[in-house]
Amino acid sequence: MSHTAARRWIRRVTAQVLAAGLAVAGLASLDRQEPSAPLAAEPAAVSTNQIGVTPPPMGWASWNSFFSSIDHNVIKQQADALVSSGMAAAGYKYVNLDDGWWQGDRDANGNIVVDENLWPGGMKAIADYIHSKGLKAGIYTDVGKQGCGYYFPTTRPAAPNTGMEGHYQQDLETFQRWGFDYVKLDFCGGRVEKLDQESTYKAISAANEAASAVTGRKLVLSFCEWGTGLPWNWATGYGDLWRTSDDILFFQQTPDLAKMYRNFDQALQPAAQHTGYVNDPDMMMVGLNGMTAQRNRLHMSLWSILGAPLLAGNNMATMTTETRDILTNPEVLAINQDPRGLQGVKVAEDTRNLQVYGKVLSGTGKRAVMLLNRTGSAANITVRWADLGLTTASATVRNAWTRTDAGSFATSYTTSVPANDAVLLTVSGTEATGSTYEDTTTATTPTFTGVTGASAGTKLVDITYANGGSTARKATIQVNGQYFYRVDFPPTGSATTYRTVSVLAHLAKGANTVKFATVSGSTAPDIDALRVQNIPGTDGVALKGTASNRCVDIDKNTYVNGTQAQIWDCSGGRNETFTQTSRGELVVYGNKCLDADNSGTTNGTKVIIWDCTNGTNQKWTVNSNGTITNNLSGLCLDASNAATANGTKLILWTCNGQNNQKWTLT
Structure with missing residues (x-):
């Protein structure tokens, strides 16, 4: 049976898989509807054979x-x-x-x-x-x-x-x-x-x-427009x-x-x-x-x-030996340069400016961790394995700068970090569970529906594919109504040899649609399956308006201070995912607070994003009646003029019980 014909028999599998125990042979036993003929060419539901990508220059x-x-x-x-x-x-x-x-x-x-x-x-x-x-x-x-x-x-x-x-x-x-x-x-x-x-x-x-x-x-192309066009x-x-x-x-x-x-x-x-x-x-x-x-x-x-x-x-x-050694520290x-090619993300900030960043590395259960102290005094900072997408089983910790092992620790690791300094670690633990989704169609660039997020946040997505060509192939990926991104798929050796590349995607709570499409002028890879894993430290909530059924949104993923918040179709994007902190803040992008502009306390004050300052104008109370009130003014988060269309700006207004002032946190 040809590979394409075999694929018609395969139904989508949504299975909980422990990545630490994944192996291609084991994955082949995942629940599937078997045809009467053998499936010699059929790939496993999800490959665990990661392929290295071009590292940063x-x-x-x-x-x-x-x-x-x-x-x-x-x-x-x-x-x-x-x-x-x-x-x-x-x-x-x-x-x-x-x-x-x-x-x-x-x-x-x-x-x-x-x-x-x-x-x-x-x-x-x-x-x-x-x-x-x-x-x-x-x-x-x-x-x-x-x-x-x-x-x-x-x-x-x-x-x-x-x-x-x-x-x-x-x-x-x-x-x-x-x-x-x-x-x-x-x-x-x-x-x-x-x-x-x-x-x-x-x-x-x-x-x-x-x-x-x-x-x-x-030529390698380095675009240098300083972020002004939101590249x-x-x-x-x-x-x-x-x-x-x-x-x-x-x-x-x-x-x-x-x-x-x-x-x-x-x-x-x-x-x-x-x-x-x-x-x-x-x-x-x-x-x-x-x-x-x-x-x-x-x-x-x-x-x-x-x-x-x-x-x-x-x-x-004229470089000193000290500078050279810093620039060339191999760990x-x-x-x-990790060949998985992903960026680190902020996974915790229990105390203002004491931050934890985690980066998913190649292999299984591997993370880089940066404990960053942005304050003027030394402080203890804790990284929790669960925030990184690892189980709470013991994990080994190594200091990248000193190139020494710190030991094995259950659940978490705490160390002192000097003022305005960072401790850089590698952590080897046990990968948490993930969900797998297999393509049920003959499409090389399929659409996966029902990709479930237990919570809104950034997820690790491993894409199983084959590329029998001699050069990288491209396809686009789009989650819900978010921007689409081109993804590179390096050669895998043959049309029936499956490997994975990884992306970080922002998913909404509940069902999501992950759509792949062919790039014009490029032969598409054969995309077969996804594995989706939570990175719990990135989790947040969407603020969905009762009147509009649309979400609080920061236009076009901009991070510029003073950008006024709006409502837009809910897509699960990072610009629509807010973290509620113990300090009463609503934080987007990990570092921008929802803010009453210029500490305004009058009707019509703009609701904007701004660097988090611990100001009372950046603190909010989520009330049982669905309203969200600003702690400085006592005014309600309001979709202006009771409008419900995309792009409606958010302001503060006297609480009046109307639905344009009511929000569901999901």
């Missing part, structure tokens, strides 16, 4: 140390030092030229002309030199007519016409022919010209594909990485802890990061003047639990 970038003052000699020196220091051997492979390499000339055919006094032999020569060291080469441009150096000159005069607008495919072909492997695409010109971020970067992605068809090479909603699979926040360091600024925390927080977009696509909180400040060893380790801990790109910005030629790098 690691390397060095020129901006934070040299700004616009780069030339052939500077880049050669840094490439040499990257190798001699051991950084390259640790995985730092990219040497990325940032702004300043090009002064803006083109020839009669529109081709880039560079100053050969700065770049003897042209840009191909420097790319060749970087490659000769066993490294990869990166370059910089802007999506507009002018680059950032035109609007914000640093160590060289403003140079006009340094952007790629009007030359997208031409410039990408040029970069590829020169031998570059990576391009950072800035947005200074794009911002001034008011270009649309999504359509512009998608056009550049298409131009990159077209250029590759000509040259046979392809976590659309960039996955168009770019390889995308900036989620403003620059971590401006020209002539000293490293700043507040900006480090800000960029970390804004990069927490877990549904967008998977299968080789990465949220980018910007280049690192490790080793720069003003950074202590403790601060350097904190920076690395934050970027490692995120699974962020590791692009060092310090001067490789910290292993957390960042």
Whole structure:
């Protein structure tokens, strides 16, 4: 019987499975309706054979140390030092030229002309030199007519016409022919010209594909529009990485802890990061003047639990041994480079600013954990196994920085964390139960209905698939009415060899629909099954309006302070999932509180999101009559003008018993 024919017999299985005991042979015994013929080609309901995906880029970038003052000699020196220091051997492979390499000339055919006094032999020569060291080469441009150096000159005069607008495919072909492997695409010109971020970067992605068809090479695309166009909603699979926040360091600024925390927080977009696509909180400040060893380790801990790109910005030629050892700690790098490719998520904050983050690692029962103390005093922080999606059975704990075992602990682990510092751990425990769902159709990109969430929150989803081709195939995934994301499915060896890749998805409480679709121009993988597991520390509730049957929502997954809350069709998205804290807060995204704007106490005060401050205007009482009152004003959470349509804004208003002021927490 063919594989396709065999699949017609298989009915969906919703089974509770202990992942610690999963094996392909064992899974084949899951309840199914057997045909009379043998099922030799039929896959197990869920494969447990995870496949590794492209890790976040690691390397060095020129901006934070040299700004616009780069030339052939500077880049050669840094490439040499990257190798001699051991950084390259640790995985730092990219040497990325940032702004300043090009002064803006083109020839009669529109081709880039560079100053050969700065770049003897042209840009191909420097790319060749970087490659000769066993490294990869990166370059910089802007999506507009002018680059950032035109609007914000640093160590060289403003140079006009340094952007790629009007030359997208031409410039990408040029970069590829020169031998570059990576391009950072800035947005200074794009911002001034008011270009649309999504359509512009998608056009550049298409131009990159077209250029590759000509040259046979392809560039890693780094989108750098600073999160202004909400790229976590659309960039996955168009770019390889995308900036989620403003620059971590401006020209002539000293490293700043507040900006480090800000960029970390804004990069927490877990549904967008998977299968080789990465949220980018910007280049690192490790080793720069003003950074202590403790601060350097904190920076690395934050970027490692995120699974962020590791692009060092310090001067490789003058780097201290201490800085090198921090940048190359193998256990910290292993957390960042874990082949499952997922982002860490916040799973607990029992006390304000004492936070626990967990990252699902490859294998079974493996987690990375960061205990982050954002206060000014040392404090004990506890990680509970249950919050991570593990059982409460004993788990072993290892400190990644000291590379020592802490021991085996039942239920949880507690340790003291210094002020404004982090403890980075790996935990090996027992995977909690999950639910499996098998495709019942012959579709290669099926729709799974009835995917059940016991509670609203972020879930681990393992996707079983086959790809008998020689290159990665793509499909999109969409949960309910949320944004859809492109997912990469690497080759599995044959059309009947099944492996898994993982994503983090946001599910509503109750039944969810998980829909896959073919990407235009790409052969689809054969998707066969899902395994869905809760990460309980992310669980929350939706606030569903009685009058509208719609949910409190933060528009387009934005995290910007001051964004007014609204109602929208309930989808289970992270922008509709709120955590009730013991402090009376309603927290969305893990770090934004529902807030009475400007501590307002009058009718019509906007209900917004804002960084949690412990203010009374951010505390709420959920009443037995269905109303939610603000603790500062005593006014009710209200859908303005008693409207029920999508996009209706939320305000505070005198409690009047009407249904537009009543909410069900689900």
